[in-house]
Amino acid sequence: MKVxxxxxxxxxxxxxxxxxxxxxxxxxxxxxxxxxxxxxxxQADGSAQRSYGGTGLGLTIxxxxxxxxxxKIWLESPGLGQGNxxxxxxxLNEQSHIKGQGSLVEGxxxx
Numbered sequence: 001m002k003v004x005x006x007x008x009x010x011x012x013x014x015x016x017x018x019x020x021x022x023x024x025x026x027x028x029x030x031x032x033x034x035x036x037x038x039x040x041x042x043q044a045d046g047s048a049q050r051s052y053g054g055t056g057l058g059l060t061i062x063x064x065x066x067x068x069x070x071x072k073i074w075l076e077s078p079g080l081g082q083g084n085x086x087x088x089x090x091x092l093n094e095q096s097h098i099k100g101q102g103s104l105v106e107g108x109x110x111x
Contacts, residue, residue, distance in 0.1 A: 010089065017071070017089040028082040034075045038063045059086070066090065 004024075010017045029037065036042050041056040059075075066073045066088045073088035 009092070014091075016092045018092050019087065019089045021085055021087045023083060023085040025083045028077045028080045028084055029075070030079060031077060034077065037075060038073070062086070062088070 005020065005022045007018060007020045010019050038059050040060045059073075063073050069090050071088055071090040073086065075084055075086050077084045
């Protein structure tokens with residue numbers, strides 16, 4: 001499996017958001033089942049003979065962290081056998097702080 005990441009900035013009336021995309025060449029998923037992968041202990045291949053390990057908590061934890069920071073996360077896939085792309089956004093503004101870590105705006109030192 002290969003993993004590729006990309007990032008960029010999005011701006012609208014609510015401010016600037018960082019958008020990060022992580023694409024893998026794994027097993028993929030049908031889009032009608034994609035939202036369930038953000039639930040605890042759910043995996044794309046739930047069979048007893050699956051090829052990949054894990055507990056099914058990774059995307060659940062990511063979703064909670066992204067939402068705590070004011071962002072959104074979603075999954076895109078062209079279908080089974082074609083990999084997945086997980087995309088998330090995080091706000092980049094003067095109020096974007098993580099518990100005493102300072103600003104998330106690039107180039108500014110933590111306060």
